[in-house]
Amino acid sequence: MIRLRCLHPGRHVWRLWRRSGHAVEETWISLRRIPPDWQKIFSSTLDLIWLPNTPQPGYIQLNDQRGFISWHESGRMTRITVRLEGFSAAKQSLIATALLKAARFHLLEEE
């Protein structure tokens, strides 16, 4: 089945900016009515790609100082920061993309 969607329901998470060097850091915003369970979304995604992590309220620390994901809720917006380090640049980019897909499309399951 092929459907054309101008406003895909996953498109309520946007990447605001990205900085890359030895580490990659990205900031995203999500516009939503009810905050989803970000900890579950991101931790399960990291588990899926075999990246050990330690969830805490409001953030997830990747083990072995490989970075973190944090989120701050305000009104109808969530600001999400992803920092990844200690991987190759290509792998950091793939991990960030996998997390962004999870943020966008896990929301569909919960709404």
Next chain:
Amino acid sequence: MPTGKATHSATISAAPQKIYDFISEAARATSFIPGLSRIHDVKPASAQPGQTWEYEFDWFGLVVSGSSKCTRSDRPKVYEFQTITGNPSTWTYKIEPQGAHAQLTLEVQYEIPKNAVARFASQPVFEKMNQDRAREIVSNLKTMLES
């Protein structure tokens, strides 16, 4: 319906079992297949012939969704599935040991839909696009498993 085939191989510094286990969990595919946005309704949870799931590709608003079925799971040598709705295709991952490493080959056989050929102007362009995608998928797997 005309068919096409895209194939690409690479040596990966990882054990065949590790490569197989990474590839054969259907939900993980979103981490290494460009444009694949969502996998859901995976039943049953473990890879085996007959396992099914739903998939969704998203290319700049053009969403292609459908169902897939695992057709072969021979750990750690071969993992194969078919997309059974949407654009029909058969995806075969072959893993061969090479000393401490392994050779991974992805082969995708697909039908070439007339509307897609029209959309991308010519069949060679469509085939090159799929060949590039196979190369990118294998490259992403190498990146995820090595670094």
